[in-house]
Amino acid sequence: MEHSAKQIYTLAQSVTANEGKKTQSVQIAGNGTEMIGNESLLNRAQRKTISRAMLLSLIDVAKEKGATERTKSYWNAYYCCTKLIQHNNRLHANYCKTRYCTICNAIRKADKINKYYPVLKNWENPYFVTLTLKTVKANALRNRIYEVKKAFKTINNKFKKRYQRGKGMKIIGIKSLECNFNPKDKTYNPHYHLIVPNRQTAILLKQEWKKQWNRNGQFHCSNKAQHFREVESLERDLIETIKYGTKVFTEPDPNNKKRIKKDMKIYTRAMDNINAAFKGKRIFDRFGFNLPQQEEKEANVRSVENYKLWEFAPDATDWINTDTGECLTGYNMPIDLKYLLSECIDIDKE
Ligand SMILES: [Zn+2]
Numbered sequence: 026m027e028h029s030a031k032q033i034y035t036l037a038q039s040v041t042a043n044e045g046k047k048t049q050s051v052q053i054a055g056n057g058t059e060m061i062g063n064e065s066l067l068n069r070a071q072r073k074t075i076s077r078a079m080l081l082s083l084i085d086v087a088k089e090k091g092a093t094e095r096t097k098s099y100w101n102a103y104y105c106c107t108k109l110i111q112h113n114n115r116l117h118a119n120y121c122k123t124r125y126c127t128i129c130n131a132i133r134k135a136d137k138i139n140k141y142y143p144v145l146k147n148w149e150n151p152y153f154v155t156l157t158l159k160t161v162k163a164n165a166l167r168n169r170i171y172e173v174k175k176a177f178k179t180i181n182n183k184f185k186k187r188y189q190r191g192k193g194m195k196i197i198g199i200k201s202l203e204c205n206f207n208p209k210d211k212t213y214n215p216h217y218h219l220i221v222p223n224r225q226t227a228i229l230l231k232q233e234w235k236k237q238w239n240r241n242g243q244f245h246c247s248n249k250a251q252h253f254r255e256v257e258s259l260e261r262d263l264i265e266t267i268k269y270g271t272k273v274f275t276e277p278d279p280n281n282k283k284r285i286k287k288d289m290k291i292y293t294r295a296m297d298n299i300n301a302a303f304k305g306k307r308i309f310d311r312f313g314f315n316l317p318q319q320e321e322k323e324a325n326v327r328s329v330e331n332y333k334l335w336e337f338a339p340d341a342t343d344w345i346n347t348d349t350g351e352c353l354t355g356y357n358m359p360i361d362l363k364y365l366l367s368e369c370i371d372i373d374k375e
Pocket residue numbers: 102105106120121122123126127128129130
């Protein structure tokens with residue numbers, strides 16, 4: 026993260042220095058993104074618009090808590106893809122690569138799906154599994170995440186040893202740790218989503234999970250809150266599994282199913298609590314198998330002189346050509362999103 030912070034700073038400087046003097050060059054890397062007929066740029070403009078509003082409020086909260094490192098990472102995410110360099114009809118940007126950026130998370134997610142789909146599609150009869158626990162308050166969250174990861178490791182090691190002794194089946198799968206906030210009870214629910222190759226694995230994991238958490242007279246884990254079901258659409262379930270940490274928008278009362286999405290809110294303080302608790306923790310992982318080797322793409326850093334610059338100004342919802350004032354995507358914020366971002370970001374104390 027520190028590394029990418031530096032890159033952004035350098036790029037921002039060199040671009041600023043070049044404005045108005047197009048004889049100078051600017052550095053770009055990689056293949057960039059296609060510009061012509063690329064509808065995903067509209068999504069990116071929307072992500073950037075949401076990201077910005079969310080990050081500004083996260084910055085307020087982190088600053089107030091004195092969390093300097095996190096404040097820095099939030100600013101990094103805030104500036105992600107603010108400037109785009111257009112060269113040969115392709116767009117180049119500097120990506121913050123933080124977990125707090127909706128643009129980078131979307132890229133990371135697509136990348137994971139592309140890597141895992143070809144492997145998982147060969148699994149015989151995949152199951153989607155959810156492993157949960159009783160919820161905790163904010164002050165217990167980091168410790169709970171530690172325990173959750175430890176519990177899974179213990180279970181995985183046990184199955185591994187059994188398999189090595191020839192006394193059990195090989196347990197493999199992918200898993201991701203997610204945490205949502207319940208604004209009504211002010212609680213957090215770190216839980217796993219997994220995809221495993223067959224029903225037998227799903228059953229074993231559920232059994233062991235309950236055993237782990239309900240030992241020594243303790244009861245952390247109810248039977249009815251552990252789920253598994255057959256995977257019907259592998260793509261849909263991969264998307265469901267490969268999420269990064271938490272949702273951006275939350276319903277104020279998750280138990281009231283009648284309410285429609287209109288009352289969604291961004292609970293900034295809760296989101297910052299989750300970000301703090303997950304810091305340095307791996308969110309997505311595989312267990313019991315490896316991916317086929319893949320070629321590393323070269324960065325291919327080069328200087329170009331013939332370029333256009335597009336910038337996402339502080340109050341804008343689109344990238345604007347710094348010479349002509351032209352809009353890049355034509356994205357207009359829908360009225361409900363505008364309302365949400367201006368009126369429904371909640372930074373109240375718990
Ligand atoms: Zn980013």
